[in-house]
Amino acid sequence: MSARILIVEDSPTMRKLIRSALEEGGYRVAESEDALQALAVVQEVAPDLVITDVNMPDVDGISMVSQMRTFPAFRSVPILMLTTESSEEAKERGRAAGATGWITKPFDPAQLREVVGEVLSVRAPR
Amino acid sequence: MSGHASAGADALQAVLGFAEAAFTTMRPACGTTLPSVVVTLQGVIQATEVAAQGVLDAVDRSSATVERLRDRVAVLASATPPAVPGTREACDDVSRSLDVLATAIARIRDGMQFQDLTAQYVRATIDTVAGLKEQLSQVLAILSPVADEQKPPSRLATKLGAPAIVTPWRQQLADLLMEERKTHNAAKATKA
DSSP, rough: OOOOOEOSSOOOHHHHHHHHHHHHOOOOEEEEHHHHHHEEEEEEEEOOOOOEEEEEEEESSHHHHHTTTTGGGGSOOEEEEEESSSOOOHHHHHHHHHHHEEEEOOHHHHHHHHHHHHHHHOOOOO | HHHHHHHHHHHHHHHHHHHHHHHHHHHHIIOOOIIHHHHHHHHHHHHHHHHHHHHHHHHHHHHHHHHHHHHHHHHHHHHHHTTTTHHHHHHHHHHHHHHHHHHHHHHHHHHHHHHHHHHHHHHHHHHHHHHHHEEEHHHHHHHHHHHHHHHOOHHHHHHOOOOOOOOHEEEEHHOOOOOOOHHHHHHHHHHH
């Protein structure tokens, strides 16, 4: 069965583009339009991987990662940040919060699928 | 001593004049212009979002059509007798054209990422403008007692035939006239 990926992104355009790129790679995709919604549904969706934006209203992506890591079932689920933020300071905050990797927008769909494939292949068993 | 007092009064007058001018300039900017800029920029984000969704829907339909055409060309290529001249070349040409179309469609889809990227810059601008408006509001709150002091009550100003532009000397004149009227009325009451 193909891996399930949760996209957390406030831009409908980006959600659609990321979904399109991932479905082309055969992945199953679920969406949340902000961090609060993602935190509410993540345990029910039980994704194998989460891809999240950083700049979102109310709760930003890095804070969401911190909160997600407090859920016992999500301590080892890979979380990729997909964002326009590219500063080392932001990346360091992401790492400290528990992010697995960092991809800068605009993204190349083929590269995104490649990174997702690599991350899923080395992920720790849940 | 009186020279110092006069200089102080001049300085105070200058400060009051500056405060009033600043107030006159900033109040419409804070109350109307900056909020209008924020609304306009938010509208720009929404409009580009709607446009991008429309383009992506068209891209999805185009991609599906290209795939369907690929299938049809394959069916035609296998069903056409090899003896028919030019058939194989035509099918190959159509397949190559569909590849070109598919590549172009993929580029259009990828290009739509710039809607989100530009929207983020516009959002940062909106935040800056909103912050500026907030700071101006605070400055206005500080200046308003000084600036409001310079304004005559509009009803009295109208009665006195005040000009359209409010000037401090009109208020002084109004105060003087009111004072004179009060004195006059008081004298009349005393006589009566």
